[in-house]
Amino acid sequence: MIEFVHLHNHTDFSLLDGAAPIERYVAKAKEFGMQHLAITDHGNMFGALEFYFACRKNGINPIIGCEFYTNPPSHTDRTPVASGKGYYHLILLAMNEQGYKNLMILNSISYIEGYYYRPRISDELLKQYNEGLICLSSCLAGEIPQLILANDYEGAKERALFYNSVFDDGRYYLEIQDHGLEE
Secondary structure, three states: OOOOOOOOOOOOOOOOOOOOOHHHHHHHHHHOOOOEEEEOOEOOOOOHHHHHHHHHHOOOEEEEEEEEEEOOOOOOOOOOOOOOOOOEEEEEEEOOHHHHHHHHHHHHHHHHOOOEOEOEEOHHHHHHOOOOEEEEOOOOOEHHHHHHHOOOHHHHHHHHHHHHHHOOOOOEEOOOOOOOOOO
8 A cells, every 4th residue: 555645734724714633634644544744824833843842743754844935036125026915825844854854934023023914934045944844836726826817838947946956865855735626
C-alpha cells in the first residue's frame, strides 16, 4: 500500500478559515493509519506546538509548516499584486531544525514588517531564509495557479523556475488538489 501524507492542512488556528480542532484532526489521521501529518495554517504558526505534542502523543510524525502570504516584489510594498489582493499563498514546510527556525523568522518578519491586510513575505526573504524548507506552490490562491488562470503560462513557468532555483536540491513542488472545482 502506498503511504499518503496530507501536506496542506488548516486547523482552527487558520483564523476565519479553518474549522478542525487539532486534537480531532490528529485523531482522524491516526484512525486512517497515517504516520505523518502536516500543519499549514494561514499566515501563522499559533498551533504548531499543540500540533507537535498531539501528533507525538498519537504516534504520528508532525510536519510543521505554514501557508504564507507572499508579495513577491516586496513584503513591505502596499501595491496590489496581479491577484488584486496584495498577496498570494505559498506553503513552506520545515525539513529539520534549521527549517523550523526559518519558519519562525519568516513568520515574525511577516507580522513585524510585512503586515498589510495579511502578514506577508517576499522573494528576497525566501532567498535569505530558505535553508531547511520545502516549498509547495499552494492552492488556487497561489501565484502560479493565479498566473495559469490568467492564461499567463510564460509567467507561471518563469515563477516556477524562480522557486525551483531558490528551493534547489528538489525542495520545490507543484501542488495538485482535486476538490471538484472547475478551475
